[in-house]
Amino acid sequence: MIDRTCPANRKTDVSDQSRRPYGNRPTMKDVAARAGVGLKTVSRVVNGEPGVTPDTERRVRESITALGFRRNDSARILRKGRTSSIGLVLEDLADPFYAPLSRAVEEVARAHETLLINGSSAEDPEREEELVLALCARRVDGLVIIPASDDHRYLEPEMAAGIATVFVDRPAGQIDADAVLSDNYGGARAAVAHLVAHGHRRIGFIGDQARIHTAAERLRGYRDAMAEAGLAVHPSWTAMGSTDPGRVGAALGAMRGGPEPVTALFAGNNRVTVTVVRRAAADGRPFALIGFDDFELADLLSPGITVIAQDPAALGRTAAQTLFRRLAGQHEVPKRVELTTRLIPRGSGELPPE
Amino acid sequence: MIDRTCPANRKTDVSDQSRRPYGNRPTMKDVAARAGVGLKTVSRVVNGEPGVTPDTERRVRESITALGFRRNDSARILRKGRTSSIGLVLEDLADPFYAPLSRAVEEVARAHETLLINGSSAEDPEREEELVLALCARRVDGLVIIPASDDHRYLEPEMAAGIATVFVDRPAGQIDADAVLSDNYGGARAAVAHLVAHGHRRIGFIGDQARIHTAAERLRGYRDAMAEAGLAVHPSWTAMGSTDPGRVGAALGAMRGGPEPVTALFAGNNRVTVTVVRRAAADGRPFALIGFDDFELADLLSPGITVIAQDPAALGRTAAQTLFRRLAGQHEVPKRVELTTRLIPRGSGELPPE
DNA sequence: CTGAAAGCGCTTACAG
DNA sequence: CTGAAAGCGCTTACAG
Known part of the structure; x- marks a missing residue:
């Protein structure tokens, strides 16, 4: 017997496409309907919040499994205002110097349950700016930048609006910002x-x-x-x-x-x-x-x-740690750290x- | 004189925090109010859609600049259903073999105006699954995976829901999926x-x-x-x-x-x-x-x-191209490509x- | 050429 | 313990 509450089993027509942009994936609303509970109850179960009786929880979980529900973090992000993602902009991902730096940033991000969006500037200031601003539009929580540009005034409004930014390997140009450098x-x-x-x-x-x-x-x-x-x-x-x-x-x-x-x-x-x-x-x-x-x-x-x-890994690690300290609310003046060689x-x- | 329509100049109190999760950034609504136009008109200008008189457009642009508005792509993404981002999961970003592969994927993604979210599985099947599912929750448009696991049945619902997936360097386990391998x-x-x-x-x-x-x-x-x-x-x-x-x-x-x-x-x-x-x-x-x-x-x-x-770059390039072909609507049976050594x-x- | 209404899929704030 | 309403900031579909 076909379960018509499951969106995957609904007849799809073109007009439906626009109403369900996520390819007919079930939403919390679908899960709630199937389980016979309210939307908020599903939200509670999905997020492990307290205040749900074991029996209700079981019904919700059954519904989640049956429908193949996975929470849409895009929606969650929009409402919460934190994307739990940071951007890393460097010259070239494939450069043997930057690769371990990048990996170190990733490890710190992972420890903070944050995803890493990576981009190469190819040592081109315009490409750097384009990439950085695209990341800002995505509302990354923070940025780690190995700058190609020597003028970062374009970043000032973004930083003022709360996007934490740390420069690595090379300092920022024309603005005051955290930097982690080698000696x-x-x-x-x-x-x-x-x-x-x-x-x-x-x-x-x-x-x-x-x-x-x-x-x-x-x-x-x-x-x-x-x-x-x-x-x-x-x-x-x-x-x-x-x-x-x-x-x-x-x-x-x-x-x-x-x-x-x-x-x-x-x-x-x-x-x-x-x-x-x-x-x-x-x-x-x-x-x-x-x-x-x-x-x-x-x-x-x-x-x-x-x-x-x-020590490229130490550069990346230190930069990422500085970033997350800022995100945790540390508001001292920007500082420059220099690692020895x-x-x-x-x-x-x-x-x-x- | 202080412009009270600019959210940055509003008095902030704690209760306001929850209403403006994005750190008081101006929204299209703010831009519209200041320019004395409707929300949709701002949307038209921001997205370069036709049907706006030069005079109206000028007023909107002035308002955008004055407020320091930048479109919130999280909201756009939620509505559109495409995130214009893909995930790349590999063993170790810092490995000299994977770094050029990763860079090649990035270049193809860039040509499709898509951002790359990178993650290392550290050759740990559990970590791979966790990462991949986190990317699916973010609703990446597609995935390029160098698998650590040998059982990818956990991905089937996601692929069925429309997340295009290409495996590189090693084939998928227990499921049928595109793969780009070396001989x-x-x-x-x-x-x-x-x-x-x-x-x-x-x-x-x-x-x-x-x-x-x-x-x-x-x-x-x-x-x-x-x-x-x-x-x-x-x-x-x-x-x-x-x-x-x-x-x-x-x-x-x-x-x-x-x-x-x-x-x-x-x-x-x-x-x-x-x-x-x-x-x-x-x-x-x-x-x-x-x-x-x-x-x-x-x-x-x-x-x-x-x-x-x-040729690690060719592996990455081929995989990414295959992925974008799938995203463009190519629906043939999954195929295995083998590059010569x-x-x-x-x-x-x-x-x-x- | 322009804009008000509805909605994407969640979370928040609140009421029962 | 539970859920209806409002809203995050955009885009869509539609009406004027």
């Missing part, structure tokens, strides 16, 4: 000082685009460490720009082949480092190298690659000058 | 045949847990290739289990130190391969090795690591027996 400056200084201590005087730096905060900080650390060692920096020794292998390869060639050839290189991030290693392997002329960011298998190359390691010597950074 | 069997066979062609007779296989589809298929490929070469497989030559380095290291030690020591190894996935490479480097006894899955820097190790490469010789797989 890029200190890490870069330590790298260069290490090369100097191993006898190098002509040290090059190939970094990411100078408009990116981390790249600028690492360049600053490089310059300061050189100055502290009493070493002048030849203009040909620094090259900021995209991490495209062609660009990096050309910069390396110029530094090593010029009139003042460098004997050591400080690579500004993991992608630069990998390109440099690949190039050096092709050349067969090993030279001293320290890379910013650790990467898998760095220890298995020969020589092993000395790196300045960040660690030099891991593996051989390439300890080579003497040729 | 694990063929890839494994090719790897073993390659080792045989280079003179090996005693070849080991260290794989992931046998209950995982990809691991089982690769084992089957290994066995068939050995049989085709007329080689019997000694029981100590296969070891299925977790990818924990301790387990893999022990398995390797047993295979190489036993009474029938292997001269070559086929490693069942990227994590096994990395552990084996690390172990081999520590031993200083190189041996022939082919790994399933390519990985960054595999070409820079010495010898370079010969691999069976999959590619053997990339780099040296380690071409070493002769010791």
Whole structure:
């Protein structure tokens, strides 16, 4: 016998479509009708609220199972005003540096029963803004952002309206907001000082685009460490720009082949480092190298690659924890947290000058 | 002068909180009141619908800007019945194999103006189910799943209710559903045949847990290739289990130190391969090795690591495209797509027996 | 060209 | 212990 109270068994016609946008799924009203109780009673059972007799509860549960009811959280969200979701906007989900960061944010979100909506900005400020505002329109409870833009004034109304926001890896531009960063400056200084201590005087730096905060900080650390060692920096020794292998390869060639050839290189991030290693392997002329960011298998190359390691999972975890503290009602002034970096010597950074 | 029509300027009291769950954000009603027009007219302007005079539109836009209105998509979603979001459930966002897959899914979703909700199952069937059902409660339009579970009957009511679902990397268990897979069997066979062609007779296989589809298929490929070469497989030559380095290291030690020591190894996935490479480097006894899955820097190790490469981005892209085709109304029977793998010789797989 | 009414599927506030 | 009414902020269907 067909149960006509079950919407799945109703005859569907086109006009019905608009009335039931969720593909004929049963609602609490359907469950209530079948169980012969009020809507609110179903709500109580579904949400585990007290004040329902065991017998009533049993009838409601039977009805839920029979109809295959699952609460529509879209409706719940609309009424409650909290979506229990947060947005994470980063440059590229697939980047080995951001992937563990993302996973760490997810774990913290999960502990707070919150879903994670992920988006890649592809290092494009417009795409970042578009994504962030789409997330705001969805009324995510909060945002964790690795910014591509350097102007976040577009976010001010959203933040004022209550969307908690924490920036990671790079600070916000033009607005005051929480930020969790690595000590890029200190890490870069330590790298260069290490090369100097191993006898190098002509040290090059190939970094990411100078408009990116981390790249600028690492360049600053490089310059300061050189100055502290009493070493002048030849203009040909620094090259900021995209991490495209062609660009990096050309910069390396110029530094090593010029009139003042460098004997050591400080690579500004993991992608630069990998390109440099690949190039050096092709050349067969090993030279001293320290890379910013650790990467898998760095220890298995020969020589092993000395790196300045960040802790991407800790960055993500700290950012997410800061976010949930804000969501729990902490209203202090925005603060900047800086995580330390660690030099891991593996051989390439300890080579003497040729 | 303070504009009392702007909700942000209203005096807030506790009772007001419950009436305005979205932190006093202006709604279309507020915009309409300030502009002196009807609610529907605001809706028309916000959604770019025709039939509004330029003058009216101007007044509405002024009102939107003045109040800082942004449409609440939670409400829109509830009414429309499509959330324009899809869920992606995988083992671990941070895994170098899944990260590009995830990014590819995101790109396809973006092209369809759809947001991506990401979740890691941590290879735990219960956690997978919990996550997937939470996404269903949010009424995502579709799901892309790399399953940890081998029984997906829990998804049947959701799929029947219209949530499109595509499985990637591994097929669904106990239900009929679209799946996009790699040719694990063929890839494994090719790897073993390659080792045989280079003179090996005693070849080991260290794989992931046998209950995982990809691991089982690769084992089957290994066995068939050995049989085709007329080689019997000694029981100590296969070891299925977790990818924990301790387990893999022990398995390797047993295979190489036993009474029938292997001269070559086929490693069942990227994590096994990395552990084996690390172990081999520590031993200083190189041996022939082919790994399933390519990985960054595999070409820079010495010898370079010969691999069976999959295309994780293509897996993700194909799965997402299949999903959106279903969402567009394609109603054929579920189908299984298998992507080919590619053997990339780099040296380690071409070493002769010791 | 414009808008009032009804409704998406829940929760809230309240009454019995 | 139980439920009817109102409302979250939009869109739909319809009337003027």
